Amino acid sequence: MTHHALGCCYPRMEPWADTLRRLRETVSSGRTRPAEFRKAQLRGLERFLRENHELLQEALTGDLRRLDFETDISELILCQNEVDLALRQLDAWMKDEPVSRNVLLLLSSTFVRKEPYGLVLIMAPWNYPVNLTLMPLVGALAAGNCVVLKPSEISTSVQKVLATVLPRYLDPSCFAVVQGGPEESARLLEHKFDYIFFTGSQQVGRLVMSAAAKHLTPVTLELGGKNPCYVDDDCDPQTVANRVAFFRFFNMGQTCVAPDYVLCSPEMRARLLPALQCSIKRFYGADPQGSPYLCRIVSDRHFQRLRRLLGCGRVAIGGQTDEQDRYIAPTVLVDVQETEPVMQEEIFGPILPILTVGSLSEAIEFMQRREKPLALYAFSSNRQVVNQLLSQTSSGIFASNDGFTFLTLSSMPLGGIGNSGMGKYHGKFTFDTFSHHRSCVLSPAHLELLNYLHYPPYRGWSRRLITWGLGSHSCTLL
Template structure:
């Protein structure tokens, strides 16, 4: 999803810079079996905080629906009360325009929040399941239980919504949570640490700050679930740390999202939709179209249409536009500027280091071997790779790691359907970009290198809920149970088979 400072492997020690709440310094690692520190001697700086949250969870405090609703409503008040501070913090950190911040940071969060509040009572209900003849008089159901103490690690690209969105599901599911905002967005991090605890129950929810070294120490603690959004290399490190405790994880990563464009199509509409998706948040979104695949003829039609769209969106000098963000830091700026050497700069290409400004840029005639095709761009650059046909485009996509999203544009719905049918990705959007992730009714997440697990709406609630299979039998009718007890006989086996067996329903085969 995004690049950042990678934290080292577990074992390196560093004290945390800041954490909410007053936690004792000594603890057994949160699982009652002794510390799992890298040095094996205890003293993990986050262990006391995790222990406090675990004690609150074990008390049952977070389980009643009334408590969950109260905490969700408090989070809603935070979004409302701190709206201006959120806009200012995201503007300072990444130059995010207020329009984009309200849409991607606040509105998406509120939608998730309201979906949870509107449906929580239904989501929490036990789910009855089918029973066989042997259990026909019993109660069989799925109980949705909280995991316990969860860790949510947010990214810098959408530092509010991609931190609080998972939190909404964690609260709705009845968990306690530790939140770690990205250290790269200092102003949002500060806002979360200083303001959020004033709204949530600090016995059950905490915000910590952690750089690469501190994150290693944080991950040494036993959590019951870890939700991470960030880059694939860091996702691997999180998964490795989670494996030490056999902790389940959701990894929201990213990748190079292909965008296939085919005739017939409305070239101007395609250009506007692709440009918006690529340059939103200065290209720093995990679902941005990473590159375009099209024919040489269509490339020549797209280039003037893209130039027109960029001018329409940002004016003749995008540097002066209030609607174009900036690159998050100097390291990212230098990395992205190096990628401008790929292919041919057809539109844009200007860069200004002091402002961390890179113009909306389109690169034509890009080769698969060019540097820009070797990594996720995560910046305002759109490369175009020429392919001869849809077959070649699909082959190109399928030879590479499965992306977070695949986009396909064509007025012929059969072409779009073919791309959907013959490729694999976390999500898919036909004839548009980004908008599929705005639906809380759709699962959002990656596959393979682009991620593990899914969320949004009820899917977030399910992610943070353990699906506990339950059977409640009567103490009566013991004579029926005698069929399963020794001494065994063929007659008993026959009776048991008749009551437990699932038979295949009749099928009709057409020859």
């Protein structure tokens, strides 16, 4: 999803011991559990977004040179919506959920209580550094946790705002921001947390999971991968080109759910290439480098990695680069081999390989032998083709004839499967992710006579009664 690494060689230090101790004391006190405390933190987050809207826009422009409007629709508005939803629904989310009872527990109260995990760590990436930091934070605070936030050091301007301004809006007894790079992240992960939420690359995700395993800490890993995009022969090529180009090149391709490569027939490729050329020109003009609608690659290291990928296959569209400007033109590659680097790693940039297949079944077989992606896209006017792809493939998200507009829905979970991650969030799913679902049975202290039914020695009539009470035919009541 994003690319950075954890350091492994560092002096023994405990730079956050006091901070973590303070947060642990708050967890033990139970101070964060009441609904009103949680709402107060959410209202503080809402004020942070509202009062620092321009400051966040400026920070994102400094890090990515992204248009303010695109920052609003991909980050700030979505975060605001998430806070608003949590404030409206928190009381309902927090309610105990009654569960069905069998005859043996007929006089007991049975329910699931959502409790905070305690002290949680959120490690965020740089590509949408506000969205992918604050969206999980909303759920963690709503669930009543104390939070350590680790923004990405690569998005330096946003990190500074989150570290210096955001803490003014939240209670310092339950919230802290840790700055730094890979070495600081590695040190931080040596501490015990009750939950870790990580968004980033598979490589670093494995390191996070390994560190969490030492403390048996549960994790959510929001990772990336190579998201396939199948284009059927019955499609209108210009419609497909418009949608694929927009979602591939939005944020300069630095989006974990962007289509990573196209699979289509040779005939569709011949029709799709001029349509993509037309879409790119329409969106970004004859000289895309001068377009205000294209941001920039986040760092020199990422620029160099992407420029090396341009050597794969053959450049059919674009391919121009400017190292000083960290600019890479919207590029389409053809004649790419599956074994080349551009098909072995997540691209995370404005490069779109097109591979040809002989049939739908060949495309499905191609997807099935690769790691399960975070998102899978299908373009076809034939519902049967879409359903076949849906039923014979696996991915975190599936979308037909569209891109990643599903990210605007708090009602739909975001999460990967297999190599693309584990766990899910957005809306109530984030609240549930950061809540321990505690099964509770409250039985009466009296009526011991009834319990004699299942105490030994087991007599014939009591055996039959217990068997009947446990059977599927017995009534279940809420």
